Amino acid sequence: MLRLSPRCRAALVAPAALLLVGCSQGLPGLPGRQSTQTPISDAPPTPPLQQGNTLIVDAVAKVGPAVVRIDTVKRLVNPLGGLFGRGPTIQQQQGQGSGFITRSDGVLLTNAHVVEGASEVTVTLPDGRSFTGKVLGSDPLTDVAVVKVVASKLPVAPLGDSAKVRPGEWAIAIGNPLGLDNTVTAGIISAIQRTNAVGEGQRVPYIQTDAAVNPGNSGGPLINDRGQVIGINTAIRQAPGAGLSFAIPINVARQIAAQILEKGSASHPYIGVRLQALTPQLAREINASTDECRLPEANGVVVVEVMPGSPAAEGGLKPCDLIDQVGGKAVKNPSEVQLAVDQGRVGQPLAVSLRRGDGRLTLQLKPAELPRQG
Structure with missing residues (x-):
């Protein structure tokens, strides 16, 4: 015969909600609350990360504050608008991409295809600030565009030297894939000088990486382990079980952007x-x-x-x-x-x-x- 403690006998006549309290004491096979917690692991404590093991964290910290989300609105004329109830005369198409600030006075780089045909451009920083952007110029041949916002003392992304990039080095992508702001992915430089990455006759020797890049990453920076921008993420090629991503070398983008800032267009x-x-x-x-x-x-x-x-x-x-x-x-x-x-x-x-x-x-x-x- 099971004998209950006085405490549990009292609980039986209490409201049902109180039956959940403390009746495990003294029941066979159920430890009471006084027992010590049984350890589930006896592995030794892990030492804290050394400085050399935080290189990706440190690199992202340098560039991350300057990576922006770019929202666009394109206004398209509907030729059937207003006829027989076939929709409005003007239709709006929304788009989204990434970019990064290169000058503290509000100059930023992105892809030409991100802002192509945009009637409105909105630039949002990771700290929540939002600005109206103006496209100063774009170059479809290299897929580079320059956008300006009216601001000052903005965080900037340090630019590296893409001529020094070598296969096997770390490659870190920051952007807004699928609308998920400030996403960081990492991989390695898979190849350089990819001239046939997105078709023949290209004017860009792309950097190829295996870092995960998705729609919305376009225009965002590809950085190295020192927190320097080495490319602009611009294209992906999907394959069964994997995907390849390609970036415009920052040296190419720097040259095109300088021409756009000087005269509004790039020379080829x-x-x-x-x-x-x-x-x-x-x-x-x-x-x-x-x-x-x-x-x-x-x-x-x-x-x-x-x-x-x-x-x-x-x-x-x-x-x-x-x-x-x-x-x-x-x-x-x-x-x-x-x-x-x-x-x-x-x-x-x-x-x-x-x-x-x-x-x-x-x-x-x-x-x-x-x-x-x-």
């Missing part, structure tokens, strides 16, 4: 040629099918077409020329030629070394300003 030189990557197999096929070209059976970049009246035509470049250097830099594919030309200056001589038939020569071309679309 061009020479006016159509190029093809050459392989030994392709060279054999061309040599066998036509007498117009006699190409060496090697890897390289062959000129397929020269635009009439272009800098290339005026400088003496011809179809079937095999380009191996531009501006003193060796080139192995059309994208590298494009990047080398983009490093030149409009109207200034640019050396192009090539093989023509059995001979070699160097031409001096003067790139012209690439016509702006739209």
Whole structure:
């Protein structure tokens, strides 16, 4: 027969809510409140983090306050608006991205596609302050844009040197993916100089990382373990089980932003040629099918077409020329030629070394300003 303590006998006649109090005392197999707590782990205490182990924390602390959320509103004309109740004449489309402040007087960088066509731009800092932004200029070719807010003494993100970035280094992304403000993800630099990351003929040698980047991260900074911005997150490529992300090197963004601040737009030189990557197999096929070209059976970049009246035509470049250097830099594919030309200056001589038939020569071309679309 189970014997209850006087305390528990009293509780049986109390209201039901009181039955939860203290009746475990003396019951078989149930320890009373007086017993000490049984430890669930006997692992030794973990020592506090040393300074060298907080590098990501420290890096984020340097840049995080300068990373902003950018909200945009685009007003689009609905051609069927007002007819038969098919919606308003003007429709509003909302968008969101990231950016980072580079000057304490309110200059910040982001992606061109984040603010493209925006009628309204709102910039919100991590501390809650919000400002109306003005797009000073954008460059669709490199996907860089400059936005200005009226403010002073804002936190700024230190800029690094993307030319010193090497595969295997830490890569830390900060932004607002999927609307989740001030999200930090980390990985490593997977590759540099990715010229075919988002299609051929790119003017950007992208930095590739495995840091998690999602919609909303666009325009946010990619930083190193020293808290310096080394790139602007701009594109992702999804794959089963994983994703790859790409960033515009900060050296490229810095150059484009400086031009936008000086004259409202970016300058891109061009020479006016159509190029093809050459392989030994392709060279054999061309040599066998036509007498117009006699190409060496090697890897390289062959000129397929020269635009009439272009800098290339005026400088003496011809179809079937095999380009191996531009501006003193060796080139192995059309994208590298494009990047080398983009490093030149409009109207200034640019050396192009090539093989023509059995001979070699160097031409001096003067790139012209690439016509702006739209």
